[in-house]
Amino acid sequence: MDLSTINYFAVVAAVAVGFPIGFLWYGPLFGEQWMVCVGLTEDKIQQGSNMTKVFGVTPVFQSIMVLFLALFFYGDPASTDLITAGSSAFYGFLAGFGWVAMTIGVNAAFEQQSFRYTAIVGGYWIVVFTLMGLILDAWK
Numbered sequence: 001m002d003l004s005t006i007n008y009f010a011v012v013a014a015v016a017v018g019f020p021i022g023f024l025w026y027g028p029l030f031g032e033q034w035m036v037c038v039g040l041t042e043d044k045i046q047q048g049s050n051m052t053k054v055f056g057v058t059p060v061f062q063s064i065m066v067l068f069l070a071l072f073f074y075g076d077p078a079s080t081d082l083i084t085a086g087s088s089a090f091y092g093f094l095a096g097f098g099w100v101a102m103t104i105g106v107n108a109a110f111e112q113q114s115f116r117y118t119a120i121v122g123g124y125w126i127v128v129f130t131l132m133g134l135i136l137d138a139w140k
Helices: 008-029 030-039 040-049 051-075 083-110 115-140
Strands: none
Touching: 008 030, 008 051, 030 040, 030 115, 051 083, 051 115, 083 115
16 A cells, blocks of 8 residues: 555545535535434534534544545555546545445434435535545546
């Protein structure tokens, strides 16, 4: 595995893409529906949230996600030229849909969450992983 083939500026940019998407996704697009699914209100969020912790761990976890996605794409120097913007977005979509969203779906089933919850949370990660893949290739 060759870590020198990874553009770490692209990794940082791919990590950063999750924040504005999350702001829109869990704000004006699906915020109210998501809060209903998880039993939260604006008051509960304000009372119980440690936003320093949330915004502290989120970039760390997302950095690990993006780094591993980059390793799938570029960990083998022979594969570097085989990955294109279209294929990297597609592989990001597959990772988001096949691994992340389906994992959320399994957990949601055991947690007795609704399909709406699975669609909202899984959908966010599908979009983010697709964009992460696109960014990793566009800036390789």
